[in-house]
Amino acid sequence: MPDTNPLRLGIAGLGTVGVGVVKIVRKHAKLLEARAGRPIEIIAVSARSRDKDRGVDIARYDWEDDPVAMARRDDIDVLVELMGGSDGPAKAAVEAAIASGKHVVTANKALLAHHGQDLAAAAEKAGTVLRFEAAVAGGIPVIKALTEGLAGNEITKVMGVMNGTCNYILTRMEATHQGYNALFEEAHKLGFLEADPQLDVGGIDAGHKLSLLASIAFGTQVNFDAVELEGIEQISLRDIEEAAEMGYRIKLLGVAQMTGRGLEQRMSPCLVPAASPLGQLEGGTNMVVIEGDSVGQIVMRGAGAGEGPTASAVMGDVVDLARGLDISTFGMPASRLVPAKPATAAVPAAYYLRMELEDKPGALAKVAAALGEAGVSIDRMRQHGHQNTVAPVIVVTHRCSRAQIDAAMEGLAKTPVVKGETVAIRIEEV
Amino acid sequence: MPDTNPLRLGIAGLGTVGVGVVKIVRKHAKLLEARAGRPIEIIAVSARSRDKDRGVDIARYDWEDDPVAMARRDDIDVLVELMGGSDGPAKAAVEAAIASGKHVVTANKALLAHHGQDLAAAAEKAGTVLRFEAAVAGGIPVIKALTEGLAGNEITKVMGVMNGTCNYILTRMEATHQGYNALFEEAHKLGFLEADPQLDVGGIDAGHKLSLLASIAFGTQVNFDAVELEGIEQISLRDIEEAAEMGYRIKLLGVAQMTGRGLEQRMSPCLVPAASPLGQLEGGTNMVVIEGDSVGQIVMRGAGAGEGPTASAVMGDVVDLARGLDISTFGMPASRLVPAKPATAAVPAAYYLRMELEDKPGALAKVAAALGEAGVSIDRMRQHGHQNTVAPVIVVTHRCSRAQIDAAMEGLAKTPVVKGETVAIRIEEV
Ligand SMILES: NC(=O)c1ccc[n+]([C@@H]2O[C@H](COP(=O)([O-])OP(=O)(O)OC[C@H]3O[C@@H](n4cnc5c(N)ncnc54)[C@H](OP(=O)(O)O)[C@@H]3O)[C@@H](O)[C@H]2O)c1
Ligand SMILES: NC(=O)c1ccc[n+]([C@@H]2O[C@H](COP(=O)([O-])OP(=O)(O)OC[C@H]3O[C@@H](n4cnc5c(N)ncnc54)[C@H](OP(=O)(O)O)[C@@H]3O)[C@@H](O)[C@H]2O)c1
Numbered sequence: 001m002p003d004t005n006p007l008r009l010g011i012a013g014l015g016t017v018g019v020g021v022v023k024i025v026r027k028h029a030k031l032l033e034a035r036a037g038r039p040i041e042i043i044a045v046s047a048r049s050r051d052k053d054r055g056v057d058i059a060r061y062d063w064e065d066d067p068v069a070m071a072r073r074d075d076i077d078v079l080v081e082l083m084g085g086s087d088g089p090a091k092a093a094v095e096a097a098i099a100s101g102k103h104v105v106t107a108n109k110a111l112l113a114h115h116g117q118d119l120a121a122a123a124e125k126a127g128t129v130l131r132f133e134a135a136v137a138g139g140i141p142v143i144k145a146l147t148e149g150l151a152g153n154e155i156t157k158v159m160g161v162m163n164g165t166c167n168y169i170l171t172r173m174e175a176t177h178q179g180y181n182a183l184f185e186e187a188h189k190l191g192f193l194e195a196d197p198q199l200d201v202g203g204i205d206a207g208h209k210l211s212l213l214a215s216i217a218f219g220t221q222v223n224f225d226a227v228e229l230e231g232i233e234q235i236s237l238r239d240i241e242e243a244a245e246m247g248y249r250i251k252l253l254g255v256a257q258m259t260g261r262g263l264e265q266r267m268s269p270c271l272v273p274a275a276s277p278l279g280q281l282e283g284g285t286n287m288v289v290i291e292g293d294s295v296g297q298i299v300m301r302g303a304g305a306g307e308g309p310t311a312s313a314v315m316g317d318v319v320d321l322a323r324g325l326d327i328s329t330f331g332m333p334a335s336r337l338v339p340a341k342p343a344t345a346a347v348p349a350a351y352y353l354r355m356e357l358e359d360k361p362g363a364l365a366k367v368a369a370a371l372g373e374a375g376v377s378i379d380r381m382r383q384h385g386h387q388n389t390v391a392p393v394i395v396v397t398h399r400c401s402r403a404q405i406d407a408a409m410e411g412l413a414k415t416p417v418v419k420g421e422t423v424a425i426r427i428e429e430v
Numbered sequence: 431m432p433d434t435n436p437l438r439l440g441i442a443g444l445g446t447v448g449v450g451v452v453k454i455v456r457k458h459a460k461l462l463e464a465r466a467g468r469p470i471e472i473i474a475v476s477a478r479s480r481d482k483d484r485g486v487d488i489a490r491y492d493w494e495d496d497p498v499a500m501a502r503r504d505d506i507d508v509l510v511e512l513m514g515g516s517d518g519p520a521k522a523a524v525e526a527a528i529a530s531g532k533h534v535v536t537a538n539k540a541l542l543a544h545h546g547q548d549l550a551a552a553a554e555k556a557g558t559v560l561r562f563e564a565a566v567a568g569g570i571p572v573i574k575a576l577t578e579g580l581a582g583n584e585i586t587k588v589m590g591v592m593n594g595t596c597n598y599i600l601t602r603m604e605a606t607h608q609g610y611n612a613l614f615e616e617a618h619k620l621g622f623l624e625a626d627p628q629l630d631v632g633g634i635d636a637g638h639k640l641s642l643l644a645s646i647a648f649g650t651q652v653n654f655d656a657v658e659l660e661g662i663e664q665i666s667l668r669d670i671e672e673a674a675e676m677g678y679r680i681k682l683l684g685v686a687q688m689t690g691r692g693l694e695q696r697m698s699p700c701l702v703p704a705a706s707p708l709g710q711l712e713g714g715t716n717m718v719v720i721e722g723d724s725v726g727q728i729v730m731r732g733a734g735a736g737e738g739p740t741a742s743a744v745m746g747d748v749v750d751l752a753r754g755l756d757i758s759t760f761g762m763p764a765s766r767l768v769p770a771k772p773a774t775a776a777v778p779a780a781y782y783l784r785m786e787l788e789d790k791p792g793a794l795a796k797v798a799a800a801l802g803e804a805g806v807s808i809d810r811m812r813q814h815g816h817q818n819t820v821a822p823v824i825v826v827t828h829r830c831s832r833a834q835i836d837a838a839m840e841g842l843a844k845t846p847v848v849k850g851e852t853v854a855i856r857i858e859e860v
Contacts, residue, residue, distance in 0.1 A: 002756055024582050024724055034649065034762040035581045133579065139725035141579025148578075149563065149571025151465045152454050152745025219464065277707065277731070294454055294738035294745075295569035299731040301707070308724035315582025315724075326432055326754055332464040 006039040007322040008075060010102075012067035012093050013082030014047040014054050017107050017134065020311025021080060021318075022056045032315075036322035046070045047083075071097035078103045078321055080314060086110035098122045098130065105317040107134035107310055110199075113208035113224040116215065117337065120329035130329045131317040136209040137162050137286040139309025140302040141316055146216045146290060147331035153292025155217035158256045159430065163206040164284030164304040165192045166232050166252040170269075171282050174244060179237045192284075202231035206254055207267040213288070214256035214265050216331045220340035223265070228344060230268035234423050239354055242382075242394050243271050243425075248352075249279040253428060262343030270428040271352050277301070278430050289430070345402030345426075350379065353395040353405075355412060355422040357383070363417040367393065370415050374408035376400045390419050396427070436469040437752040438505060440532075442497035442523050443512030444477040444484050447537050447564065450741025451510060451748075452486045462745075466752035476500045477513075501527035508533045508751055510744060516540035528552045528560065535747040537564035537740055540629075543638035543654040546645065547767065550759035560759045561747040566639040567592050567716040569739025570732040571746055576646045576720060577761035583722025585647035588686045589860065593636040594714030594734040595622045596662050596682040600699075601712050604674060609667045622714075632661035636684055637697040643718070644686035644695050646761045650770035653695070658774060660698035664853050669784055672812075672824050673701050673855075678782075679709040683858060692773030700858040701782050707731070708860050719860070775832030775856075780809065783825040783835075785842060785852040787813070793847040797823065800845050804838035806830045820849050826857070 009025070011018055025032070025042055032040045044062035064070035071079045071093045079097035081104060083090045090111050097104050098119065106112070112119070112132055123130040133143045137160065146155070161167055169183045176183070184201065187193050192200075199205045211224040232252055243250050248271040257264045272279045277299055281287050286304030291297050303309035330337060357363050364383065371378060380396040397405070405424050412418045439455070441448055455462070455472055462470045474492035494500035501509045501523045509527035511534060513520045520541050527534050528549065536542070542549070542562055553560040563573045567590065576585070591597055599613040606613070614631065617623050622630075629635045641654040662682055673680050678701035687694045702709045707729055711717050716734030721727050733739035760767060787793050794813065801808060810826040827835070835854050842848045 020724070028582065028584060031584060031649075032582070034766050035577075037758075037763070140728060141575045144574060144579045145571045147465075148750060149574045149746040150742060151749035152458065152462070152742050154458060154461060219461075277710075280707075292742060294450070295742035296733045296739055298570060300728070301730075302728040303726045309726055312580060312582045312722060312725035316579040319581035320578060324754070324756055328467075333467070336464050 002037055002324060004038045006041045007036065007318070008041050008043045008077045009080050009318065010044045010070045010073060010076035011042060011080045011082065012046045012070060013084065014045055014058065015082065016307050017310045017314065018082040019054050019056055020307035021082065021314050022058065024311050024315050032319065036319045038322055040318060040322055043076050044070050044073060067093040068096045071102065072100045076102060078105060078318065080318065081106040081108055084108055084110065086114040091115060094119060095122065098126050098128055101126055101128055103128045103321050104130045105314055105321070106132050107314055109135040109205065109208040109212060113211050113222060116212065116222040116329065117334060121334035123329060124334055129321060129326060131320065132212070133317050134310045134313035136212055137288050138302065138304040138306065139312045140286060140288060140300045141313065142288045142300055143216065144316065145298065145300065146213065147327065150290060150292050150295055150298070151331070153294050155290065155292050156258065157291040158213045158217045158288070160210065160213065160254045160286065160288040161251050161278060161281050162209045162254060162286050162288070162304060163200055163252055164286060165200040166206070167281060167285070168192060168283050170232060170235065170240065170250055170252070173237055174240050174249070177237065180233065180235060201233055203229045203252060203267045206252055210254035210256055210265055210267050214263065215337065217256060218258050218263060218340065219332055219337055220263055221337045223340050223342065226265055226340065226342035228266040228268065232269050235269055238392060239423065239425065243352065244274065247274050248272060248427070249274045250425065251278055251281065253278065257347060259343050259346040261346045262341035264343045264346045266345060268426060270426045272428050272430050276430050348399045348401050350399050350427040351397045351405050352425045352427055353397065353422055355393055356390050356419040357393045358417040358419065359389055359391045360417065366415050366417050367395070367412065370411035371395070371397070371408050374411055375404045376408045432467055432754060434468045436471045437466065437748070438471050438473045438507045439510050439748065440474045440500045440503060440506035441472060441510045441512065442476045442500060443514065444475055444488065445512065446737050447740045447744065448512040449484050449486055450737035451512065451744050452488065454741050454745050462749065466749045468752055470748060470752055473506050474500050474503060497523040498526045501532065502530045506532060508535060508748065510748065511536040511538055514538055514540065516544040521545060524549060525552065528556050528558055531556055531558055533558050533751050534560045535744055535751070536562050537744055539565040539635065539638040539642060543641050543652060546642065546652040546759065547764060551764035553759060554764055559751060559756060561750065562642070563747050564740045564743035566642055567718050568732065568734040568736065569742045570716060570718060570730045571743065572718045572730055573646065574746065575728065575730065576643065577757065580720060580722050580725055580728070581761070583724050585720065585722050586688065587721040588643045588647045588718070590640065590643065590684045590716065590718040591681050591708060591711050592639045592684060592716050592718070592734060593630055593682055594716060595630040596636070597711060597715070598622060598713045600662060600665065600670065600680055600682070603667055604670050604679070607667065610663065610665060631663055633659045633682060633697045636682055640684035640686055640695055640697050644693065645767065647686060648688050648693060648770065649762055649767055650693055651767045653770050653772065656695055656770065656772035658696040658698065662699050665699055668822060669853065669855065673782065674704065677704050678702060678857070679704045680855065681708055681711065683708065685858070687777060689773050689776040691776045692771035694773045694776045696775060698856060700856045702858050702860050706860050778829045778831050780829050780857040781827045781835050782855045782857055783827065783852055785823055786820050786849040787823045788847040788849065789819055789821045790847065796845050796847050797825070797842065800841035801827070801838050804841055805834045806838045
């Protein structure tokens, strides 16, 4: 018989997402009960400051200063962890909840990217369920699609644009013809950046998400450390404009792929065709592309962050638990997840290179020689303005490996006519 | 404790989809067991002809001539109904399965559009689960997204391009500059059309799907009869080319929306912006757009039919059942679904009109008068070639109601300078 008692929540964290969850539970109490087959009730809440005005009335819920104590309360069934952080109170509260037999719903990608394997194993052992739809791609129900809807597929590839802030900066650079720093400042002023901006612009946050998707897709243990990470700080307005002229846009793109040499996971700026669905993504919108052996390609698009979309994802997990969903965190028991052998950019690609070149006879030939020595052949080359003594040169290579590009960059660094660092951006023909 | 016994399937129907399901169960036995937490086994199969070569070895499964008898077997847990048809053996087998306490997975939109409410109620009463992911938008896990992932939302609108054959014909008309009849023949030769082509080109199949999405989205009883249906047979090459010149493409688009006046459900050709995700859909690809109060807009794209994608969706449901998923067919108990008050095209829109006009002085003025009388005002008008005595005229109206358009069409029919029937296509600014 299905359980018809209320599902009792303890919510740890009343920031953007936590407040969003409280609002949905209140606004849609009847609808949620009809869908879940039982009432969904908030019993207790916890945050740092009890007195902060949060725009919702929390006086009706029990207050806990300590989220760990809340996690252990006998009168809650589910800990909803919305504090954030890979360690500290979030980890402690989730562990306490599991240890005392509670289910957990979290939006915390950092926590899961670092401790997902252990937490999943602990939840399994305790017979509880740990879910994290909101941790990846905001409102898009992609964890559900991958663990459940596409469970009949061997997944061959997962790709995604999953950091709205980076996408905002990159699309605004193109729209406003301003450089990276100006748009970084704009994003900062709008409150789009995490307290530690490296999490966003360094690709770490998106890398966390990719490592979680990869684990589910390939049945491997989460291995965030193996994600090749590259941020967007090096992307200049020139890169964006050169890309546009060639029919491309630059996106911080994550790719996870099982190759003959192992699991490739990379999160890096890429040139993608401007007319492709990924190329057309604007601002904070996320997109995830999943390829499976039976289903072919599935594309999902939606808001990647924000109060409503993220709370929607949290509530999807909560309703699942109310309905009695019993599923392993990463789609199969933690004990069956295998360690993934990391493979670095195993799949070859064409690359876009930008370098500053002294404008004197024979300089281009030296660049070509350095590339040739690394086995990199040139598809197209373009030199700009001769008015200065140093002029930017753009090279598009034929398909080659990342190792060859790295060797070429080393060679270029030793070529005296090349000034400063060469920027290399992968071209992904999605 | 989770059940670790094999989940035992009986598969009724071994056509395109049934064979696809058999292949996945065989190819991915281990993967499915890891994900589902228990083996998934086929016990028995049924189809019309036992001897047909189906490209898979079915000798290892019990054969049943009668799908109803198979549905009642004690040694199966789930009936997988892949025969098709809104009545006859499909309905009989599903009813027999439910009556004998089995779960049901089906890809049969016709069955559910006509009998979904009764079948859902019967399943609930019997304590069994009836799921139908494969019935809507092929491989796209949209039923799951709507019933589960987005369960925290009040859904405000659902839209979709969900008939690959129609989309194939329309996109090929534009690409090859051939008329409807030529492409209908091509689709027929390629085996893309149902035995009764009206199901495809008349919009019925897509209308079935829309009525199922609407039920889940709005908590209403399935009401296929209330879907305003219009097929693509009237669409001419000229319409497609005129639309293209204005920056639009013509798609067979379904829209379900709860309005102040009731539930609007329509499946009809529409002009959509060529650059929009819906406008860019090619061939057999499906797209579903869901709007929720918290999540905003979610877009899902993927293959809408075919062996692999459809079988993938069936297997998603099967794995759910293996994991013990217990959920109502339409996302809430059948007894809680309310009858929907149908509202006809309650939301106003601009319309594209094409008519054949006698090329003589004052003719255009008469058209304008007929439109004006119905309260329809003209945004743009375009008259073609004066070489004939009858010339096509294209009118784009300002936003108006469908009732006004219908009145205008009646008026035009009575205007002697207008020859033949006027074609009206809604412009949907998605
Ligand atoms: N914001 C988004 O759009 C989004 C999207 C996807 C995932 N997420 C994830 O969701 C989680 C929450 O994000 P958010 O944006 O809602 O964060 P936030 O606005 O910064 O809110 C964090 C909340 O946690 C509370 N908190 C922090 N440390 C605490 C402690 N030691 N004890 C008790 N409470 C503590 C804070 O309390 P006070 O309010 O009293 O300071 C605050 O209410 C993070 O894991 C984030 O990565 C966020
Ligand atoms: N094809 C797709 O891409 C697709 C996509 C989404 C949903 N669907 C739905 O999936 C279902 C199956 O479609 P399909 O394309 O696989 O159809 P199909 O290729 O025509 O196969 C139908 C199967 O049902 C069997 N069958 C028909 N009447 C029967 C009866 N009285 N008793 C026993 N078996 C009977 C047939 O047996 P024989 O082989 O012996 O003739 C055949 O194996 C339909 O509801 C369809 O709407 C199909």
